[in-house]
Amino acid sequence: MNLKYLLYTALLSLIGLQSCDKGFEELNTDPTKTTEAYPQQFLANALINTISNNMSRNRSFNNELMQVTVSLGDSDGKVFRYDFRRSWSDHTWNGHFSQLSNYKDMYAKALNEINFSRSYQAISLIMQAYSYGVLTDTYGDVPFTESNLGRDSLILEPKFDRQQDVYMGMFKMLDSANTLLRTGATAIEGTADPLFAGDLTKWRKLGNSLFLRHLLRASHKEEVKAYVIPKIQEILQTNTSVYPIMTSNDDSAILKWTGLGAYVSPYAGTRVQDFRATAICSFFIDYLRDTNDPRINIPLYGKNGTNRWGIATYGGDFVGVPSGYAAVSEDYSKMSYFFSSDQNSGTGNTLQTDPMTGILMNFSEVQFIKAEAALRGWITNGTAESFFYSGAENDIKLWTPTWADNIKDHLMASDREWKTDGSFEEQLEQIHLLKYFALFLVDMQQWYEYRRTGYPVLPKGAGLKNNGEMPARMQYPLYVQSSNPTNYKLAVQQQGADEINTKVWWQKP
Known part of the structure; x- marks a missing residue:
């Protein structure tokens, strides 16, 4: 086989390869689909x-x-002790x-x-x-x-x-x-x-x-x-x-966890024993208990022993743990959890499966913003008192929609009604105590607002690090x-x- 023939054959091969490649990209593109992402x-x-x-x-x-x-525990790195x-x-x-x-x-x-x-x-x-x-x-x-x-x-x-x-x-x-x-x-x-x-x-x-x-x-x-x-x-x-x-409340920005497809609450993947290993703080639970708050007293879906937030009782009472407790100081085995003791028997939801935990912002927060703006004299188309009661009422109804009590009477029964003759600071503290509950589960807004205002006034335990200063x-x-x-x-x-x-x-x- 002579050299001329070999060169001729090689040339034909190159032309053939180019011909095979021509249109290759078009042939391998699905005309029914796009590679462009849509917003x-x-x-x-x-x-x-x-x-x-x-x-x-x-x-x-x-x-x-x-x-x-x-x-609960005595190890280092406990956030509640300002140590992280x-x-x-x-x-x-x-x-x-x-x-x-x-x-x-x-x-x-x-x-x-x-x-x-x-x-x-x-x-x-x-x-x-x-x-x-x-x-x-x-x-x-x-x-x-x-x-x-x-x-x-x-x-x-x-x-x-x-x-x-x-x-x-x-x-x-x-x-x-x-x-x-x-x-x-x-x-x-x-x-x-x-x-x-x-x-x-x-x-x-x-x-x-x-x-x-x-x-x-x-x-x-x-x-x-x-x-x-x-x-x-x-x-x-x-x-x-x-x-x-x-x-x-219908305007509140809440991503509902349906439990289907991608819409499964991230809490649902936590082991039950891990989720309940964290106790409820006495500051949080004492207010709800002492004001007879329906968010812990109204059974969820009419089933006994459960409630919207899945808070378990101990011995028939709601018992919390004081924050900032000193290490190796107390036995806190008797306390409440954000967990229903009946969850495993299928008698109701807890925060692990509640569809309402994916909150970006809720209506009650807006009402408390308006209450502060009115208190500071920036707006006059409503009173701090009216916005305060609206924020409190709508926060309760967000979680217990059938609640129909009068909010003023409800708060008055525990001496928590609006202090008409209170000082500016007393009224501001009232707004921010109930705003604190309205910000429950809302990213880190409770922490941000505390850093801005110093409210609500949180008790300080003996075991706090960082000289007892909130980070x-x-x-x-x-x-x-x-x-x-x-x-x-x-x-x-x-x-x-x-x-x-x-x-x-x-x-x-």
Whole structure:
């Protein structure tokens, strides 16, 4: 076989290979499917992960700090003793920054000409503001303007924005979301929205209610008062038609755990013996018991021995454990749990399976925000007293919808009625005691509000660490120091030492 023939054969082979490759990509592409993601495909998964993250940290961190529960044991690292390790910081940081990528991708896809949707743009902005709010209220200064840009802009070491700037950025997001939903909203798929089933009016109310939450948190800061106070007044009084907010429990932002598919409560995966290993704190249970609160006294679904929150009794009474108890000091084997002793026999739900535990924000919180605004003289279209009673009543009815007692008579029976002649501080304390119960299960809002106001007044046990001082923040995750060292150091310089007692911007006088 001569050389010319070999070359000719090789040339034909190359041409054949090119011919075989031609059209290969088209032949292997399913014409009935698209490789382009749609904005609605991000929403459900991001919401489930966001709320699951919140529920985890609410149960193990917030509830321990804020005397809802008490972990039993004498080992180190007990949150209820203000003694926790830096590793506690990772969960919230990782969880919310991860979901911010999903919310940002949703926004980018909703800008696409084919998928263009002002509605999904607005929902993305609301949820971005929500996650940034949790992050900055937990750590202080955090990446904001440069966060989550590693993939598209190769910013792998984002700067940390000052908390004041993060807040102003959140306000802009929420105002923009309201405008988008007011001027150009188009219907979205109800099946893609596990929070409101596509009801854009409720999304708009959530955005503006979150707006109020953060405006109130920054309201005492002189450098932003000129914006914050008038905006609170605009939302609550002077421009209410442009800024609708939650007006009933039906507007509450709660992801319902149906127990089907992906909608299984993260609590349901916890072993029963582990879930009940945490006792209820005496501060929390004593108030409910002493006020004859229906949330622990009305049987769930008419079944004896159970109640909506699954609180078990001991010897027929509700017995709590004092928070901050000294190690090796007491026998706390006799106490109540967030667990029904009848759960294993199938006589009712507990918090492990209750569909209502996935709370982003509820109507009662809005009423207590209005109560404080009225008390401070910022609004006059309602009284602090009326909003106080409305918040208290609707919080009870959120969990026990059939409750029909008069809220004033109910509170008066235990000497908890509104103190008409009380001082400003006495009335503010009243608002925040009941707001504390309204914030039950709502991420770490009890902790944030305590840090802002000092209410409710929590008893201090003899076993508290940290000189008995409530931690003011979580430390940054350890890996942030090594993965973003330059900006980490700058953040410490501008905010203060990376320690739990360093106050964030809105905590400082």
